[in-house]
Amino acid sequence: GESVGLHLPTLSVQEGDNSIINCAYSNSASDYFIWYKQESGKGPQFIIDIRSNMDKRQGQRVTVLLNKTVKHLSLQIAATQPGDSAVYFCAEIWSGANSKLTFGKGITLSVRP
Amino acid sequence: DAGVTQSPTHLIKTRGQQVTLRCSPKSGHDTVSWYQQALGQGPQFIFQYYEEEERQRGNFPDRFSGHQFPNYSSELNVNALLLGDSALYLCASSLVYGGAFLHFGNGTRLTVT
Numbered sequence: 001g002e003s004v005g006l007h008l009p010t011l012s013v014q015e016g017d018n019s020i021i022n023c024a025y026s027n028s029a030s031d032y033f034i035w036y037k038q039e040s041g042k043g044p045q046f047i048i049d050i051r052s053n054m055d056k057r058q059g060q061r062v063t064v065l066l067n068k069t070v071k072h073l074s075l076q077i078a079a080t081q082p083g084d085s086a087v088y089f090c091a092e093i094w095s096g097a098n099s100k101l102t103f104g105k106g107i108t109l110s111v112r113p
Numbered sequence: 114d115a116g117v118t119q120s121p122t123h124l125i126k127t128r129g130q131q132v133t134l135r136c137s138p139k140s141g142h143d144t145v146s147w148y149q150q151a152l153g154q155g156p157q158f159i160f161q162y163y164e165e166e167e168r169q170r171g172n173f174p175d176r177f178s179g180h181q182f183p184n185y186s187s188e189l190n191v192n193a194l195l196l197g198d199s200a201l202y203l204c205a206s207s208l209v210y211g212g213a214f215l216h217f218g219n220g221t222r223l224t225v226t
Contacts, residue, residue, distance in 0.1 A: 043117070043203050043217030044156065089155050100146075100169055101215065103155030 012110045019077040021107055023090035026071060030092040034101070035064060035075045039086045047075070047088075077109075085111045115140060117218035119204050125224045126194050132223060134189045138206030139216045144168075145187040146215065147179060148203040156203055162187055163209050191223075199225045 013019045025033070031052040036044035050057045050064045050073075057064050063076040073090050087108050091101040118137045126132050138145050144163045148156035158171035162181035181187045185206075191198055201222050205215035 041219065043205075043219045045217070046214070049214075091155075100158050100161065100171070101148075101156070103157070105153070105155050 009105070010108045010110065012112060013080050014112050015080060015082060017080055019075075019080045019084070019109060021075045021077075021088050021090075021109065023073040023075075023104055024071060025073060025090070025092050027092060027094060027102070028071065029094040030102075031095055032093045033064070033066060033073050034091045034093075035062075035073075036089045036091060036103075037084075037086045038089065038106070044089060080109075080111050082111050082113060085109055117204055117206050117216050119202075119218040119221050121221060122219070123222045123224075125226060127226055128194055128196060130194050130225075131190065131192045132194060134191075134202050134204075134221045134223070136187045136189070136204030136206075136218060138185050138187070138204075142206035142208055142216070143185050144207045144209045145181055145185065146205045146207070147187070147189045148205065148217075149173070150201040150203055150220070152200070159189070194225045196225050199223060 034049040035047040037047050038044045048059045048062050048064050050066050055066050061078045065074045077084055087106040089103050089106045091103045093101055116139050120135045136145055146161040147159040149159055150156040159173050159177055160167050160179055161169040162179060165181045176192045178190045201220040203220045204218045207215045
């Protein structure tokens with residue numbers, strides 16, 4: 001079946017460094033992608049999204065890159081802070097699904113002081 | 114402006130019992146989706162309610178059922194609980210024409226013993 005997956009289960013970075021979290025997706029029909037952050041004991045929190053007609057989108061300290069050729073998505077966090085420590089999920093939707101998100105397994109980002 | 118609220122926050126049940134989880138959507142939202150998140154996994158779509166009807170359903174057995182009320186709040190019911198039903202149950206709300214922009218609650222942690 002179609003799925004969204006992540007390459008690495010954990011990522012440890014030094015405070016102040018940039019973080020890059022990668023994600024592979026397999027449904028070529030997906031046309032909308034979202035990154036979520038989930039802190040312990042909380043629900044997923046929207047970070048940034050990108051549509052399939054774009055290859056890059058920037059937010060505050062975060063950038064999402066989309067490479068449709070290789071079905072790859074990445075989240076870049078600039079100047080990583082301790083508050084960025086969380087589990088990060090990429091999720092995909094194709095237009096016909098109307099809010100039916102398919103999530104990957106998640107990657108844990110740990111920020112070292 | 115209250116976000117998505119879920120109750121209870123934690124619940125312990127015995128195998129074979131039935132459970133009801135509750136969700137109040139974010140103010141102004143009319144669509145509620147339920148997700149199951151097993152430990153260390155990404156959320157899995159259960160079903161979505163709009164106008165008091167189930168509109169979409171994921172790959173979950175009929176033991177999982179739901180309801181949406183005229184005030185847009187929703188319930189998730191699980192019958193004949195299995196140990197494998199232990200998970201974090203997340204409710205997310207959206208505007209049906211708002212696409213994939215979901216607001217998640219902090220979930221109900223269900224433990225089945």
